[in-house]
Structures are given as structure tokens and as C-alpha cells.
Amino acid sequence: MEFNNETISSEEQLLLYKRMIKPRLIEEKMLILLRQGKISKWFSGIGQEAIAVGVTSALQKNEYILPMHRNLGVFTTRDIPLYRLFSQWQGKANGFTKGRDRSFHFGTQEFNIVGMISHLGPQLGVADGIALANKLKDNSKVTAVFTGEGATSEGDFHEALNVAAVWQLPVLFCIENNGYGLSTPTKEQYYCEHLVDKGIGYGIESHQIDGNNILEVYGKVTKLCESIRKNPRPILIEFLTFRMRGHEEASGTAYVPNSLLDEWAKKDPIANYEAFLKNNNILTDDLIATIKADFKAEINDNLQVAFDEPAITSTIENELNDVYKPFNFKAITPTDNVKNIRLVDAISEGLKQAMDKYENLVIMGQDVAEYGGVFKITEGFVAEFGTERVRNTPICESAIVSTAMGLSINGHKAVVEMQFADFVSSGFNPIVNLLAKSHYRWAEKADVVVRMPCGGGVGAGPFHSQTNEAWFTKTPGLKVVYPAFPYDAKGLLATAIEDPNPVLFFEHKALYRSVYQDVPEGYYTLPIGKASLIKEGTAVTIVSYGAGVHWALESLENTPEISADLIDLRTLTPLDKEAIYTSVKKTGRIIILQEDSMFGGIASDISAMVIEDCFEYLDAPVKRVASIETPIPFAKDLETKYQPKQRFITELKKLLAY
Incomplete structure (x- = not known):
């Protein structure tokens, strides 16, 4: 040598x-x-x-x-x-x-x-x-x-x-x-x-x-x-x-x-x-x-x-408290000025206002720069923020999620757009093993939001239609947000970006351009972990999120004789158990509607929790309604049969008649 x-x-x-x-x-x-x-x-x-x-x-x-x-x-x-x-x-x-x-x-x-x-x-x-x-x-x-x-x-x-x-x-x-x-x-x-x-x-x-x-x-x-x-x-x-x-x-x-x-x-x-x-x-x-x-x-x-x-000792409370980095949510009240916009516009607006607020925020994803993303949510962002902060990525979901973690470690915030939520499978490992576990393991934040355009009803077939939130709701350390309305989407996205913990932010594609709402023009926040009571009634509790909320609303509008509490979860992790339990104790019946297929979905966990904690208040069995146990088909008739929208009202009436 x-x-x-x-x-x-x-x-x-x-x-x-x-x-x-x-x-x-x-x-x-x-x-x-x-x-x-x-x-x-x-x-x-x-x-x-x-x-x-x-x-x-x-x-x-x-x-x-x-x-x-x-x-x-x-x-x-x-x-x-x-x-x-x-x-x-x-x-x-x-x-x-x-x-x-x-x-x-x-x-x-x-x-x-x-x-x-x-x-x-x-x-x-x-x-x-x-x-x-x-x-x-x-x-x-x-x-x-x-x-x-x-x-x-x-x-x-x-x-x-x-x-x-x-x-x-x-x-x-x-x-x-x-x-x-x-x-x-x-x-x-x-x-x-x-x-x-x-x-x-x-x-x-x-x-x-x-x-x-x-x-x-x-x-x-x-x-x-x-x-x-x-x-x-x-x-x-x-x-x-x-x-x-x-x-x-x-x-x-x-x-x-x-x-x-x-x-x-x-x-x-x-x-x-x-x-x-x-x-x-x-x-x-x-x-x-x-x-x-x-x-x-x-x-x-x-x-x-x-x-x-x-030897080290701890308590269950201490262990649970260290899963997430402490985040002191501050409610920012919206301005009085509102405009009627679509869900897609609300998300775009919220993202743009977050970019204005946080100069260290970087957006990454396939085609998000000059092209504006496949759903045009970041259209015009490059002209305002430049390609250093709005970055087209190669097709490599795993490396980009890991890159987002590195940005967080070195003092930045990151938003990663999955072109479709289905593609997150290619970035699954760093989400569940890096982002989710970092704070619990060595007290390091993962200041990352992963945007997830998801859901069926648009004839996109098995690889562009999944609503795969259940892959992540069972992973400690992740927060999972799934808004159904423009107002909620804008405020929750702002909070997700403020939160130093990793957030999976689901956005239903079929709602992007079909749902309108009056939304405040300025920057505002909404708390993660709080459900929204959309309608109030006495006969039954309906729990849903995403497109399911709109399916339930349509069913209730067509059957005005049904008096129901309709709860829009908005956030799946953490879950607002109190809102669910309060309603169930009042109505004595609960039906949970999800677009995801049945087995292993969030509806199953809600059902189990209600049975464990509210059994004495129930007047009927807990009912779950979900998509059938197949991959999502392409043809319109097949997709309609796959989704639970048409079956929901039938199951609701059965529950009320029990």
C-alpha cells in the first residue's frame, strides 16, 4: 500500500x-x-x-x-x-x-x-x-x-x-x-x-x-x-x-x-x-x-x-405522545370576502397562499411546474414562485418522498404531489418507514404533505381510481386528511402545511370540478382531527368522508322523511371519535359509508370502536357500506356496480327498519 x-x-x-x-x-x-x-x-x-x-x-x-x-x-x-x-x-x-x-x-x-x-x-x-x-x-x-x-x-x-x-x-x-x-x-x-x-x-x-x-x-x-x-x-x-x-x-x-x-x-x-x-x-x-x-x-x-x-422506563402515555411532533394549532379566522369556487380551485388557492407565507416551502411532483400538474392545480405557480420552488421531478416517487424528508431535516417544508394516489405504492416505503417513524425514533420532524388525487367515478380504471387511505390510517405517525368540500379543503391544506408532521392529503378527483362552495379569499386554517356535522337528525347517524358525503347528502335529499345526523369526518387520522360517539348516543343507529372496498377499511375500525364504547346505546347493529371486493373497473356500468352509491339508500332503509 x-x-x-x-x-x-x-x-x-x-x-x-x-x-x-x-x-x-x-x-x-x-x-x-x-x-x-x-x-x-x-x-x-x-x-x-x-x-x-x-x-x-x-x-x-x-x-x-x-x-x-x-x-x-x-x-x-x-x-x-x-x-x-x-x-x-x-x-x-x-x-x-x-x-x-x-x-x-x-x-x-x-x-x-x-x-x-x-x-x-x-x-x-x-x-x-x-x-x-x-x-x-x-x-x-x-x-x-x-x-x-x-x-x-x-x-x-x-x-x-x-x-x-x-x-x-x-x-x-x-x-x-x-x-x-x-x-x-x-x-x-x-x-x-x-x-x-x-x-x-x-x-x-x-x-x-x-x-x-x-x-x-x-x-x-x-x-x-x-x-x-x-x-x-x-x-x-x-x-x-x-x-x-x-x-x-x-x-x-x-x-x-x-x-x-x-x-x-x-x-x-x-x-x-x-x-x-x-x-x-x-x-x-x-x-x-x-x-x-x-x-x-x-x-x-x-x-x-x-x-x-x-434501564429505560416509560409509560404508554409518553410513548403515544412522541409519535408526533407537538403542534400547537392556531385558528386563523377567514375573512368576510368569499367567492364561489370549485374544490380544485380551493386547493390551488390554499397551496398558493401557503407558498406566499412560507418562503421555505417547496412543491415537487411530476409535471407540476410549467404544465401545472395533470389537474392544473399548480398552473401559473412557476411564474410566481420559480422552478427552484416548484419542481418537476423524474418519475421516481420513492426518491422524491425521501427527498422531501431531507428537505424537512434541513429546514424546509415540502409538498409532494402524487400524480394519482394509486402511484403512491411506488413511494410507500419512505412514507411508512421514514416519514411516519422519524419523530418517534429520534425526535426528528417530517414536515411533509403528500397530496393524493384519488377516487373513482371518472372512468379511469384500476390504476387511476383507488381511494387507498386505509394503507396509511393504520400507520402510526402519519396524519390522513380527506376533505369533501372546497371550504374544508383550503383550510385543512393550510393546517397540513403548517403542521410539522407528515400528512397524507386526499383529494377526490370526481369532486375537483363538480363541487362548488363559497370560500373565503384570504388565508385561514381549520383543525385537523375535527369532524363536521353536515346535517342534524334523530333517527340515525351517517358517517362518511370524501365523495361518500355527497352520496349520502343526495340520498337524504331524495328521502326527506329520514332524520339523520350526517358526519363528514374530514380527517381520518386522528379520528374525531367524540363527534361519532355523541351522535350515536343520540340516534342509537349508525351506518358508515366509504368508497374504499370493505375489508380492512376505516369503516371497520369505526364499527369496532362504536361496538366497544357505545354498545349500550345501540338500537340496531352497526352497518357498513362500501365498494365491492374487486379492483376498480373502467366501464361505466361496471364502475357504478362497484361503488356503493346505489346500494347505500337500500342499506340505510334496512337499518332504520330493524
Whole structure:
């Protein structure tokens, strides 16, 4: 191994050695504790220290870095107190996740580190979002993100590289090619000769670096970071290294040929660098002994602090309170001036007024810029706000949702338009695993609204007609809003954007241009989690949302003899149980109408809650009405039979006659 120290001072060379030896000594101690049963799991980075240390040393302290679970050197180089790391690994309160996540699955704004989730790929999109925020701030900052050679097979990897290239984002994509993804060798992971070649297809500058040579890593990455700060753009680096231990300790290395382990053992980044420093009179045996003794003492002292810390305890109330970031809703009263507009106009107007109010708000989605979106909700926005804030995206829902998370981490708000709610399946992972869980895991907000044009009745068929709210109402950490009227849509959208928590905002396509209402011209807010009582009666409670509210209204208008409370939920998560229960206790009957198919829908949960909590008030069984259990058909007659609109009045009359 050849070391080039021409541009790196002796002091820096010694510091790099100290920064590498510290995580190695910690790891050796952790392996002992693992065997003793004092920690539950360990992902070893032995043999890969030069990459984590070199990259982190090349970055400025206030530049974000997104590591993997073999990058202990990132955390130690950022000088995180060791007792906090040890507490994290033991699930104690001085860690970063209150015992809710383990090992390196955490982030910390204090140290500008954003930890991974086990799905690996989405963090590349998060890096895109952080870098986009930096570019919008014009602050000349670099974002570095790590991934392994195995994760380069994930779609998120390709989506994130493509977005970074198209938008010329200042991201350093760091691939640690360590030979194996768990037990699968690289020859079964990709067919190209080198991973660095993948950058070519995206027009990204790419480099291959000896990941075991600390001076090469630090020297080249330092120069690349300096270049990115002056000329923002993405760069891909493939670091050649090897995983000397198992994917995690329990998996072992039996699948690795001994000859390969022997070959890479000779390339140990610390042993080789140590010999080089000794030959150059920067290190001596006595100094090595002193450095190691000091670090071992620090490790043992901090371990004792962590061991002495009591096991974490909590309450159900505390756990529930941390699912969402606290949000103090402030009611902004609408002005007296109103105009009669459609649902689509109300959403557009609300979005535009939010853009005026929040200069850090960015809208992203397919065709949302000059074209104005397929439903023309953002038409004219580019002329007013520019393409930096109203951004056309490639067709890559997963990367864009992850990018929105990165924007939020770096001080921005984001609205993502799904062209159709059906397409959210391509972005499902980051919604339910990043947006939903971030605050509970490491107290990080997800200031993101995902707009969801949804619903049938427009002859759009199986891939453009779903009302798929039930995919998300069961996911703790998400808020789900589903207005039926223009007034509600505008006020709730304003609140959703103000709220620092992730909101899925459903907009029914069939209502876009068919429903009119007098709507205040100015900016106003409505509370999320409060239902609306549309009609009052005594015989039955009707609960619905979205298009179902209008179906129920039409049915009641055609049967004026029926005296009913009609509740428009408006928000599905959180759900206004009190409004439902109050009505049921008055009427003694309830029918729940949803456009979604029956099984697993929100109507089922409402039904169960009413039976559990209001059983003694019921004079008849709880009734649910929903679409049939098929995908949504295209032909008009088939779609009419699919939806519950025509069946609703029949079931309502049956319930009243019970």
C-alpha cells in the first residue's frame, strides 16, 4: 500500500491515525461485550475504518453525513461522547432514540448525522433533499451519504442518483464495496465490472478509491468536497475495501474463502498506516501505546457511565405522545370576502397562499411546474414562485418522498404531489418507514404533505381510481386528511402545511370540478382531527368522508322523511371519535359509508370502536357500506356496480327498519 502525504501535514496524519484507532478499539471491546451478552448485536466495520474516518474528516462539522451501520468512525470523528453511543447500543435514555431503535439507526441534528433505516436505499434520497436545501440556501455545503455495494441494486439508489444528476445537487455518494451483501458476493450483486461505472449512465462524475488507504481517502475526498462547494454537483465514489467479519457477528464468515480473508488482512488500513507513520517518524511504539491506553481508558470510563445508567422506563402515555411532533394549532379566522369556487380551485388557492407565507416551502411532483400538474392545480405557480420552488421531478416517487424528508431535516417544508394516489405504492416505503417513524425514533420532524388525487367515478380504471387511505390510517405517525368540500379543503391544506408532521392529503378527483362552495379569499386554517356535522337528525347517524358525503347528502335529499345526523369526518387520522360517539348516543343507529372496498377499511375500525364504547346505546347493529371486493373497473356500468352509491339508500332503509 502506497501512501502519499505530500499535501497532508504531520499533525493531520497523526490525527487521522487517532481517529481510525479509536473506533477499532471500541469495536474490539464491543466484540467482548457481545460474547458476554452485554450488548445484543453488532455490525462490525473492522477493516473499513479509513473510509468513515477519511470522508468525515474531509467534511466540515456542519455538513450533513448519512452513514451506514458499519461506519462507527463517522460518529467518533464527529466527537459524539462515547457514553451516549454506548447508551444507544444498550437502549438507554442517554442514547438518541429513547430505547426505541438500536445500534446506528439514529440521527442527531446536534452532530449533523442522519442515521439509516434497515431498508438502506431511501437514505440516498434523503441526502438529495438535504443537498437540495443547501442549494436553495446557496450555502456551499456538501452532503455525504454512504451505501454498500448490495444496496446499489435497490431502485432507490438509481432514483436518487438520477434526481441528484438532473438537479445538480451537491451530494457525495459513497459506495463501500466490501465484497459481500450479507452472504451474497459482488459477482451476484451486479454485472458491470466496477460500481463506479454506474455513474456514467447518470452523467455523474465518478471516482474509484482504495478504501483502505486513509491518506488517499482523505486527500481525494477533501479535494472533491472543495470542488463541490465551488461548483455544486453530485459525485459518485466507489471505495474498494473488504468486510473482515460477518454481516453481523451471528452470521459469521464461513461463506468467505479463507484465501480472500488472508489477502485482505494484509491490506488492513490501520496496520499499514501505522507502519508508514513509524517509518516517517510520526509515530513511535511508545506513542502508540500511550494513544491506545488513553482511548481504552476513555472507553472503559464511558462504558461504566452507560452501565451505571438505569434501564429505560416509560409509560404508554409518553410513548403515544412522541409519535408526533407537538403542534400547537392556531385558528386563523377567514375573512368576510368569499367567492364561489370549485374544490380544485380551493386547493390551488390554499397551496398558493401557503407558498406566499412560507418562503421555505417547496412543491415537487411530476409535471407540476410549467404544465401545472395533470389537474392544473399548480398552473401559473412557476411564474410566481420559480422552478427552484416548484419542481418537476423524474418519475421516481420513492426518491422524491425521501427527498422531501431531507428537505424537512434541513429546514424546509415540502409538498409532494402524487400524480394519482394509486402511484403512491411506488413511494410507500419512505412514507411508512421514514416519514411516519422519524419523530418517534429520534425526535426528528417530517414536515411533509403528500397530496393524493384519488377516487373513482371518472372512468379511469384500476390504476387511476383507488381511494387507498386505509394503507396509511393504520400507520402510526402519519396524519390522513380527506376533505369533501372546497371550504374544508383550503383550510385543512393550510393546517397540513403548517403542521410539522407528515400528512397524507386526499383529494377526490370526481369532486375537483363538480363541487362548488363559497370560500373565503384570504388565508385561514381549520383543525385537523375535527369532524363536521353536515346535517342534524334523530333517527340515525351517517358517517362518511370524501365523495361518500355527497352520496349520502343526495340520498337524504331524495328521502326527506329520514332524520339523520350526517358526519363528514374530514380527517381520518386522528379520528374525531367524540363527534361519532355523541351522535350515536343520540340516534342509537349508525351506518358508515366509504368508497374504499370493505375489508380492512376505516369503516371497520369505526364499527369496532362504536361496538366497544357505545354498545349500550345501540338500537340496531352497526352497518357498513362500501365498494365491492374487486379492483376498480373502467366501464361505466361496471364502475357504478362497484361503488356503493346505489346500494347505500337500500342499506340505510334496512337499518332504520330493524
